[in-house]
Amino acid sequence: MPETDPLTWARDHTPVLESLREEFGESQPLSGYTVAFASHLEAKTGVAIETLHAAGAEVLFAPSEPQSTHGDVVDALEAHDGITAFAWEGMTDAEFDEAQHDLLEHEPDFILDDGCELIAKVHADHPEVAANVIGGGEQTTAGITRLEAMDEEGVLAFPVYGVNDTPMKHFFDNVHGTGESALTNVAITTNSLVSGRDVVVCGYGYCGRGIARKARGMGAQTIVTEADPRKALEAHMDGHRVMDMDEAAEAGELFITATGNRDVIRERHFERMPDGAVICNAGHFDVEIEVGALEALAEKTTTPKEGITRYHLPDGRELNLLAEGRLVNLTGPYSQGHPAEVMDTTFAMMFTAAYDMLADGTDLDPGLYTVPDRLDRAVASRKLDTLGLSTEGLTDRQQAYYEEWEHPDSSF
Known part of the structure; x- marks a missing residue:
């Protein structure tokens, strides 16, 4: 391990993953399985990979x-036997694509994915590998x-848990994670206020509503554009101005x-758009x-500050x-x-998705599945x-009340 461990701070702030390492580090229920993991390779992802490895998986x-890889994190992970990197800092788009194919040729048993990068490639270009994959998860x-x-289209060769659509993912990661991290990085990159500005948020799914909500909390005047009339109405009822993109621009x-x-x-x-407008993307791809159209309109480009074109x-x-229109x-x-x-x-x-299909032996036909509520x-x-927090337990009468559909009288 390097003298300064780049994962230390992330480990300090990921107690749920720590609890999984403590619980499964000795029994190693994923022993004998090879898990492929694609994500943004920074410290938190490193801790997730360590957790899978601690549970016995080869990762x-x-x-x-390609541009979100932290070289020190890759180096720290590669110091472990049983963890193999197909990544390095500063990869080109072509190298990024080739590395993913190289990984798939090592025939993983399970795929934990981000953006359906590995799952799409294994089906399109490595069908013989896909035929032997036990399952996957998508975040x-x-x-x-x-x-x-x-x-x-009926082309999935194995079952995949839609981790993104679980309440524990989209209510927290998408809303609070994307909302805070997008605005934080805009503020740091530009060194300018969000407060008092007219902020246009394109899209009002879980990520968009998180950005819009937190921008308002910072004092911004928020505008939302949406293609779905129901989400547009929701944005309106949440207090944002709703416009089409032509007007919002x-x-x-x-x-x-x-x-x-x-x-x-x-x-x-x-x-x-007005002079001085700032434009950025918080979507995956x-x-x-349309950066090419912006380049075609411009007479020249300059870099007034690192990270800004x-x-x-x-x-x-x-x-x-x-960020060149990337995340x-x-x-x-x-x-x-x-x-x-x-x-x-x-x-x-994501860990739980792998554990459920591999260690618990959940047997599913190929297809996309909702993660079980349990x-x-x-x-x-x-x-x-x-967090040291607790929930209210149901009494026997309360549980019975939920389960009794007739509710015959108040003394039930």
């Missing part, structure tokens, strides 16, 4: 985004969208995309902002893009991803224990 890991909204398409000063779709901010919107337009306006909370020069406390529960859910509740209970 192969690769990045889910992102973007990945679930891809898996839903695969499931609809003229009204906003800071733009944050969180839709999981492509070309959300495009040429017609750049043409409407770097397709939400300034596009100088012919009419004199200057538009500022953060602002993970690929900017100062980015460290979500707070450790919230990733603690997300990675605990597993989600178990992780929530672990988290409460680490």
Whole structure:
């Protein structure tokens, strides 16, 4: 291990993962299995990989985004026998893609994924490997969208738990993790206030509502754009102004995309934006902002500050893009991803998904599955224990009241 361990602080703030290491470190229920893990390779991910390894698994890991890899974390993990890296800091997009294929050629038994990177590749390019994979888990909204398409087409070769859609993931990681980390990294990168600014949040799913809610809490004037009328109405009822993107482009000063779709901010919107607008992406893939169109509009680009690309337009306006349109909370020069406390529960859910299919022997047909409620509740209970909090227990009469559909009288 290096003299300064880059995982120390993350370990200090991931007590649920610590409890899993303590519980399964001796019995090692994942012994004999090889688990592939794709995610943003920073300290919290390192602790999750350590936890799987402590439970007996051989772990192969690769990045889910080429520019979010921390070299010191990779080095610390590779110091363990039984943990193998397919990653290094500063990877190109081509090297990132090749490394993921290299990992899959080592024939993992289970795949824990981010953005459906490994699961999509193993089906498309390594079907002989996919045929022997026992199962998988997916932790992102973007990945679930891809898996839903695969499931609809009937091409999934093994069962996958949709970890992203569990309450312990989307109510906490997506809302609080994305909300805080996106705005924190915008503020650090720009060294400017969020308070008092007109902030446009594109998308009002769990991530978007977290960003919008926390931006309002910081004093911003919030605007939401949405394609789904129900989510747009929800944003309105939550107190945000709701507009289409054409109108929002003229009204906003800071733009944050969180839709999981492509070309959300495009040429017609750049043409409407005010001078000095700041644009960034909090969605998984770097397709939400049409960067090529912005480059085509600009006469030149400059770098006024690390992590900021300034596009100088012919009419004199200057538009500022953060982190090259990639994930602002993970690929900017100062980015460290979500707070450790919230990733603690997300990675605990990923661990639980692997444990349930491998150690508990849950037998499922190929397809995309909701994580059983009992597993989600178990992780929530672990988290409460680490916080020293407790829940109210039901009396026998209360439990019976839930289970009796007739409720014949008040004396029941």
